[in-house]
Amino acid sequence: MESPVRTAYQRDRDRILHSNSFRRLRGKTQVFIAPAGDHYTTRLSHVLEVSQVARVIARALQLNEDLAESIALAHDLGHAPFGHAGQEALDHVLEGGYRHDEQSVRVVELLERGGQGLNLTRDVVDGIRTHRKPRHDVMGVTAGQPSTLEAAAVKLADAVAYINADVDDAVRAGILHDGDLPRRAAARLGRTRSERINTLVCDIVETSAGRPQLALSPNVLAALNELRDYLFRAVYTNAVVKREADRSRHVVTELFRYFVAHPEALPPEFREDPRQEGPERRVADYIAGMTDQYAIARFSDLFVPKVWPV
Numbered sequence: 563m564e565s566p567v568r569t570a571y572q573r574d575r576d577r578i579l580h581s582n583s584f585r586r587l588r589g590k591t592q593v594f595i596a597p598a599g600d601h602y603t604t605r606l607s608h609v610l611e612v613s614q615v616a617r618v619i620a621r622a623l624q625l626n627e628d629l630a631e632s633i634a635l636a637h638d639l640g641h642a643p644f645g646h647a648g649q650e651a652l653d654h655v656l657e658g659g660y661r662h663d664e665q666s667v668r669v670v671e672l673l674e675r676g677g678q679g680l681n682l683t684r685d686v687v688d689g690i691r692t693h694r695k696p697r698h699d700v701m702g703v704t705a706g707q708p709s710t711l712e713a714a715a716v717k718l719a720d721a722v723a724y725i726n727a728d729v730d731d732a733v734r735a736g737i738l739h740d741g742d743l744p745r746r747a748a749a750r751l752g753r754t755r756s757e758r759i760n761t762l763v764c765d766i767v768e769t770s771a772g773r774p775q776l777a778l779s780p781n782v783l784a785a786l787n788e789l790r791d792y793l794f795r796a797v798y799t800n801a802v803v804k805r806e807a808d809r810s811r812h813v814v815t816e817l818f819r820y821f822v823a824h825p826e827a828l829p830p831e832f833r834e835d836p837r838q839e840g841p842e843r844r845v846a847d848y849i850a851g852m853t854d855q856y857a858i859a860r861f862s863d864l865f866v867p868k869v870w871p872v
């Protein structure tokens with residue numbers, strides 16, 4: 563609805579905020595799957611952090627803060643349960659592959675509001691679409707070019723947020739200890755989370771002011787990439803994290819196979835195929851929308867024998 567007091571981007575933000583997919587983000591995690599602790603990062607806290615960082619950058623650079631906020635809040639709506647493990651499993655089983663950025667676009671264009679989508683502005687949808695996270699470089703040569711500077715701000719804010727949150731979560735989980743971080747990167751970026759975020763945000767603003775592109779300075783970018791590579795070595799490939807990731811992949815793969823073989827067991831909205839993409843694509847939509855706990859519950863319903871009630 564047109565409003566005399568809300569801009570189109572603010573309206574987009576409100577539509578995203580009130581969507582079911584947004585609410586489910588609190589039940590999705592990234593590195594630590596369905597953690598028992600209440601203080602671990604969830605997708606919901608992650609997108610709120612990304613949104614805050616992106617807004618600070620946007621405001622300082624006199625970009626459109628509302629546009630940055632909307633892209634940030636929507637950028638992870640298509641994340642599968644169990645973080646990257648869930649995404650990998652879907653990517654493996656679905657013909658044509660699965661990517662969470664593409665899925666986020668499906669969520670806002672096709673899946674929300676009973677198949678109507680959220681009818682967002684093109685700038686927000688483009689910002690979601692070009693939000694692709696490359697493996698080795700936070701600036702990403704392999705990534706699609708962001709269509710707006712606000713989308714570029716979100717992309718950088720995402721890296722700032724998740725790298726720092728993953729460090730915190732890894733310390734919380736006892737996988738890392740304060741002082742384990744690579745010394746050079748810690749010296750350049752800061753020893754605490756708030757120091758590091760401040761260094762990164764200030765660097766982005768200083769480096770990008772008056773330029774046609776957003777960027778980190780070469781030294782700070784190198785330090786951030788070093789920290790990221792360190793996380794890959796020390797955390798994402800940690801034996802316990804990997805074991806849980808393997809189990810998660812198993813859950814997603816078995817759910818996928820089951821619902822492809824039993825489409826009648828899908829919720830009614832996923833039995834319809836408005837774009838004629840085939841049942842596998844709809845099964846992937848259903849599974850991608852699940853929270854960690856919901857996926858575990860469905861798996862347990864379908865594959866784990868029940869104790870006979872006395």
Ligand code: MG
Nearest residue numbers: 608637638720
């Ligand atoms: Mg993200």
